Amino acid sequence: METSNIFWNHVKRNRWAYLMGFALLSISSLLQLLIPWLLGQFTDKLQSSNLAYGETVSFALWMTAAGFGIAFFRSTSRIYLFRLARTLEMRVRGELFRHWEKLSAQYFNNQRIGDLMSHAISDVNVIREVTMQGYFNIMEAVLLIVISVIAMVTSVNPLLTLLTMLPLPLLSILAYRFNKRIQQQSADVQAAVSDLTSRVQEFTAGIRVVKAFVQEQEERGLFARDNQHAVDMNRRYVRSNSLFTSLSAGIIGFSFMMSVVLGGIMVLQNVITLGEFVAFNTYLSLLMGPIENLGKVVNLLQRGTASENRLLQIFRTQPEVVDDIAADQAINHIDGEIEIRNLTFAYPEADRPTLKDISLKVAKGSSLAIVGRVGSGKSTLVHLLVRLYNPPRGTVFIDGHDIHEVPLRTLRGQIGIVPQDQFLFSSTIRDNIGFDPHPYTDEQVIEASKVAQVYENIVEFPDQFDTALGERGISLSGGQRQRVSIARAIIKRPSILIFDDSLSAVDTITEDLILEGLKSVMNKRTTIIIGHRISSVQAADQILVMDEGQIVERGTHEQLLRRNGLYADMYHKQLLDQEAERQDGRDEEQLGRAKLLQGGAGA
Known part of the structure; x- marks a missing residue:
């Protein structure tokens, strides 16, 4: 495993597969832009009362074909890209296990089992989600934003496009402001999950000791403490995530308001047609989903960065006990001296x-x-x-x-x-x-x-x-x-x-x-x-x-x-202990015989 960047190393390793997924997603994005254009044309013809029955059927068929094309190419690209994410998950988890096998005993002396389990399951799952949902949403957002903005500028109105898009850079500023907070809170969540996993593992491994010392109530208290800590960390993360999502939605809503108000004025002043207004807002609707997803992707990337850093820290840990450079590989048997x-x-x-x-x-x-x-x-x-x-x-x-x-x-x-x-x-x-x-x-x-x-x-x-x-x-x-x-x-x-x-x-x-x-x-x-x-x-x-x-x-x-030194002292003490055990056995045997005799006399 290369120890610089798990995500980009995976992309470089599978660049042709990602290019194919990108191509399929591009076709889906282009087909999505066909629908706003068709709606605009349909609206203009309908407003001018110049829409024949055959044209209505033609518009309907084109929209239906575009819908099926979008569904086919989008689902195919998702399957293609998601399969690559599952491949990454399997590879990272396998390489993590193999790396653990190489590490020396000293490393495991300083690690908790719960932490190791959290790395192998939770952190790797986060990386899979980043590669699966994150990359897909980023590619889709970039494609739709670039193509939609070009279409809005060329086919509707450049000024309206500029004024509507003006609030959207605030999303980048917002993401930057929330960056460190969400990344730290994500790390805190993973640490709390590790603590909770360690607590459960120690309890199950030591259940006999817990019961023997009647420590059930104390163990419940310790578990409740770690459980509550995990809940508190997740609540902090959810609050930050929810606040970021809400502010992002507010910015997007403001862009829609600008589009409706300014676009409506332009329609009334005959700067743009009603069909262009409908097409523009449909383009904008297509943009809002990917832009909103970018906010979620930012949060996911922060979690992914935290998980990746923890895994890279493990991969960068070198085993202390390895075959020496001077090791003679020809030695395949030892006699035992x-x-x-x-x-x-x-x-x-x-x-x-x-x-x-x-x-x-x-x-x-x-x-x-x-x-x-x-x-x-x-x-x-x-x-x-x-x-x-x-x-x-x-x-x-x-x-x-x-x-x-x-x-x-x-x-x-x-x-x-x-x-x-x-x-x-x-x-x-x-x-x-x-x-x-x-x-x-x-x-x-x-x-x-x-x-x-x-x-x-x-x-x-x-x-x-x-x-x-x-x-x-x-x-x-x-x-x-x-x-x-x-x-x-x-x-x-x-x-x-x-x-x-x-x-x-x-x-x-x-x-x-x-x-x-x-x-x-x-x-x-x-x-x-x-x-x-x-x-x-x-x-x-x-x-x-x-x-x-x-x-x-x-x-x-x-x-x-x-x-007559320490060894002899140990030997004689053990002889005395063995003699004492034998004497205790003889005493118990004699006591049992006496009870039997007393019972016979009483009869």
Whole structure:
């Protein structure tokens, strides 16, 4: 998408099609001017009592033919031009979506979903309306005004034409005065619609939380506030638009008054004939519609300019993560060797680094586990490995290549990741597991679900793998969403597998089953496991302990326990928690037996 002017770029791209539409509209406009001339001739003959029956029929037939011609060519030109507007709508919306796909994760961190939806729907619709109604009305107005004024000057009276047209330039002054106000108010309307859309989206996404915390009344209040704000912004826009339209109609009415008064005087003084007076006012009637439409077009153009500026701002936003100039497109496979050298990284909006002086090496086919407190930088490290954010050059290497040299398609296509936020699409379970450009067979989908220990849950649903999930997979439990996400990652058979705290929502028994099933998948694949439970990471070839963005300990499970540091402290605390859970279970079991014995004694 060219980022200078969406409208004119579209016109230039389709200039021959627009020329054809313009030609059809020109024929329609010329035919419209035939009717005033016929009426003038008819009136003069009627006044002079020199009108034969055959001439009356001839006038009627000519007017009927002109009417049918106007209808045919005008409707054909509208269909032609409106189709071009729909093409623009489809193209802009498609290019907007493709541009969003290119933008980095950081962009979406700073955007509201309601704003994005408003851009894709409301702003694009406004641009379509400008291209459809705006261009058509402008072309029709220009044609009719130019041709009508020429006809009025040459066939009626130049002075009468000049005096009648004199008030009309006031419309341009009026449009200029209302220009900025309407444009700003249109932007305010779109912003209010975005706020309202965001409010509805957040409410529907968080409906369970709203109900759990009994926040229905507060949510109604917030929605009512945003709803009222949208109404107020629309009222301001409607008031300005109505005032502009009313003043425009007043100016047009004044032109008609000038025509009737001055034209009537000229008829009485025999300067013009009665037929010329009728023809002149009919020409003027033809002009008034397009001129009045120009006022509406001005308002529409202001809305279109506001919407276009918002869309151009998006198109001008460049993705931060792209294939580097030095990227070797010949690299279409990675083996899985990872090396990080003295990596220090800070998010764009952060005032201090999230990762500090990280160095590690993961051999091809080996496993790395990362543990640490919340906020220690574990997930950030993973985000850099798949280049959701750009690491500094010379710090992250894949198979000996700087990660900036590896094409993004190869890098991300060869990495299977189970993110901390298990996002599922509102399609079927099969589609979510097989979410990949390459098609998968039903057998592969079933096998992946079995390895992820979710197969038994899926077959209990009435539609099994064809079960449609709700928004973000809300119809599944947290553990089921995690396991579907695991199946989605392992079905790719990638060179590098990353599990970002992906077993936190399953019980320890299911965790053991999943880890056992993953052994065959992890074999000869580089695997990175981020977790809080020691049980999920203790079998890794190498374990890193992170704290405040730094690696504070590293080694195997046994080595770290012997060091008696942070890892050992976490391990012993989890053992105590597990023992407490088991003790609670034994206490409940003993209490239940005691109640049974008491019941038997009472009997």
